[in-house]
Amino acid sequence: MLHFLYNYGTLITIVLIVAVFSLSTDRFLTGDNMINIFRSIAVVTIIAIGLTISLAAGGFDLSIGSTASIGNAIVISMFVWHGQGLGVAVAVTIFFCLLVGLVNALLVINFRIQDMLMTLATMFVFQGVAMTYTRGATVSQNMIMSDGSYAEGVIPTLFGTLGKVPWIIVIMLVIVVLVHVGLTYTKQGRYLYMIGGNREAAELSGIAVSRYRLMAYLLSALFAGIGGMMLGARILSAEVSSGAPYLMDAVAAAFIGYSVLGAGKPNALGTFAGAVLIGLLQNGLVMLSVSYYAMDIVKGSVLALALALTYYRRSR
Template sequence: MRIKQLGLPAVIVLLLIIFTVTAPHFLSMNNITSIVSGMVIVTIVAMGLTYSLSVDGFDLSVGSTVTLSNTLIISLFVWHQLSLGLSILVTLVCIIGVALLNLLLILYFKVPDLYATLATMFIVEGIALTYSEGGSISVGMSRQDGSATSGQIPADFSALASPLSLIMILLIIGVIAYLLLHRTNPGRIMYMIGSNKQAAKFSGIKVHRHIAVAYIISALLAGISGILLAAQVSSAQINSGAGYLMTAVAAAFIGATASASHKPNVIGTILGALLIAVLENGLVMLSVPYYALNIVKGCVLAIALILNYQQFTKGGRHRV
């Protein structure tokens, strides 16, 4: 996807210059590594959201899916002493169930995607909270009934949280997501569905199949993000993924605004996530209170939405 006039990269460079001047340690290697590794989870969530947006959908359940994934994999280690590979497999299989619930509501019961995924968001959040017995899960912590736990988090799993590992995972997922959406026939079909679902149906495209693939990818990427979050914090916390939804939405819409066609795209989403990460990090280094950062992210999202929707209004088109 061509990025129109390199506007978004230029804004990122401008922010880098401003924060370098105002915060002397901003461009230190440690801080740059912190920015890049810190944006990995939200970027992966946002790339999954990009797939649902490409078919004119909107997956609001990704934040709750991160929470469920985080809860499941830690519980499989601590409560059930499962191996690393089996724990990851079981977690991702369960996460596919979130996508299937979304698809049941959207494709079978014809509930609009926004409402369907909103319902799923609450359901999945409740499942995670109920499964975790209303509390956090960590090594050595007794369960709510008083029974002791003896499981440990594997060292290989904790190693996934190293900056190098996180950056490599992001690069691999980013390349695969880009190639699938922008360089394959199924990806092009997803964009066709997003542009005009009825026309896609009349041309013989299996619309439901491609919508299903988009939502499954969205859920799986949110599930992977939850696993990486678990590797970072080595515990499962209540609603741990809730904060990723708004940032992921902002990154995806900023990326869509930056593209020539104003369509959701993987490169734009990555750049949008980088913009938000740089902005957050720079403001923190300038001693802006952490509780005010959502104001900034909300304003950035509002600007992206205004630019995106004005473009399609002027062109007489619907959003993708």
């Protein structure tokens, strides 16, 4: 029974959640609400996909929320403060997010500090960088600058379009499929799994472990930055610590994904299923007028169950 629940528990839970909330309210199982759920999970899914890659290599990047905050702040500020176009803004944002990934990788690899502990430290550093850069203020069009003048830059219409349906959903699905193919069917993906499974054996096999771990952290930061940019496209502003709330949801989605169809390892499709599960829960609970501060109880319980199943499976 436990083996069956490990393999199919997440999918069964999704079906049960849909059934329960559909019976509880007529508004839940509608086309518009389903689209709204997919739109709401797009950012957390993209961020969680980056975490999935670092987990595949045996790492654990806790700085993804802070990196998303940096991505959100830079891309909006490039439009509003510096009057740059879409291409320049995106390129500069990606550059700085990759720089974040490089810092994480160098600290973890060169100093041989446990990934989770090191990225826990850098999480606070990068969040502080984002807040310092924005001066703790929300960056938006026509905002009042420090000298009393108004920001003259304009957020491009095309950028705002990317944050709307269907494009934000399309971008999310394309990223999920690309990473799934990359991890499952390419040599690089198999090497990442080998490193995550047994780093010493991978080194003895001649795999350039440090290089692939570097790649994993760069990709983790890249997707976190893309998630931050998509958040900016959705809300057309850069809020203070905007990416931080996505950390817990991303971690939950990635670990729930371990057990989808018995994968037993980080995988993009499983992460997507985990994000869908969390999105369904949040949406349904909101419709049932459950207090927002009770949401963390539910998400934490789901994550605890996912971890229990994952580590029970590994111990057998």
